[in-house]
Amino acid sequence: MSSFIQTNLEKPRAWFPNELRQDFSWIHHLSREAIIEIEQALQHAKATQKSWLEMTANDFPLQRHAKQAINQAFAVTQTGYGMCLLKGFPVERWSVEDARLAHWGIGLNVGVARTQNRASQVMNDVRDEGGSYKVKNGRGYNTNAGLDFHVDSCDVVALLCLQTAKTGGTSKVTSSMAIVDEVKRLRPDLIPVMQQPFYYSYQGTNDATQPPFYKCPILGDDPDFFSLRANRKNVTAAQVDFPEVPRLTQKQIELLDLLDELLPDDKFCYSMELDRGDMQLLNNYVVIHSRTNFEDHEAPELKRHLLRLWLSIPQGQRLPSLWKEYFGNIEAGSVRGGVRGNQITEEFLAYERRQAANLGMKLMQKV
Secondary structure, X not given: OOOOOOOOOOOOOOOOHHHHHHOOOOEEEOOHHHHHHHHHHHHHHHHHOOOHHHOOHHHOOXXXXXXXXXXXHHHHOXXXXXXXXXXXXXXXXXXXXXXXXXXXHHHHHHOEEOOXXXXXXXXXXXXXXXXXOOOOOOOOOOOOOOOOOEOOOOOEEEEEEEEOOOEEOOEEEEEHHHHHHHHHHXXXXXXXXXXXXXXXXXXXXXXXXXXXXXXEEOEOOOOOOOOEOOEHHHHHHHHHHOOOOOOOOHHHHHHHHHHHHHOOOOOOEEEEOOOOOOEEEEEOOOEEEEEOOEEOOOOHHHOOEEEEEEEEOOOOOOOOHHHHHHHOOOOOOEOOOOOOOOOOOHHHHHHHHHHHHHHOOEOOOOO
């Protein structure tokens, strides 16, 4: 069962950038003891010679200081600002493969990884691999493009920074709750529109049993738990690629235009530079994010490189009923989200079952 630290902090709330500049409670630093324990866990994991999907948290055993630091960081994402920046991972002395294993091992201790792309990969390298963003089935993580504001398909996205860009690549985060409050103030007539279904393209990441698009309201209607899901690029793609998808109404277009105006506004948007060894954790239901475009170094080993995990976690909130089509399970503390892709294996399904059982999470497994 999970041994997460229970906090008495408030539920996530609306925030503004100035608060983040004055209150650093969302920035955590690994202690020397925690770093030592993480590296000990890494050496233990390497010695097992197991594949990632065969491993459990026992194969990446975090001792007291490391366990407290990791658990507290993930717990903080479910409160207050809905995010945490955990600094100090010693990536400068790790190989890329060791960094991947460490990132995976930390994930084993806190949640269930979700598959992220057409190849059903459980970890993605966020780096420029020559991909194109605003094209059919384009994804942002393998380009150097600036990204539209969006959320990822999981409770918490965990980004570990291995290398920074020569210039650019600034991370941008905005409080979804503050944006909805502003929409209520400016255009209260658009709040019901936010709770209507919008159709999104899967961008080719669906499995063969799924249609290539799904519907999901932008704003949830759960009375106790705020949740927002937005990604205009994928809404536009569904309009362009699938004539059977209902056409956007004028008010839906007005809403998307207003969100495009508000989300990057400095009044709401906080910009942060991720340093080497930073792990950024974002609660995707209350924080919406993007990044600026970037220019890389010439040397391959110096090019911008982050590792991305999508995680379901035991503290995950209840989701709105109309989000079930996309997430699969909306119960609190359930395994949900991710994109199936076309290479789900028996080994991955066994991993899901084992992790869900070990963490006490609900799993409705699709074979």
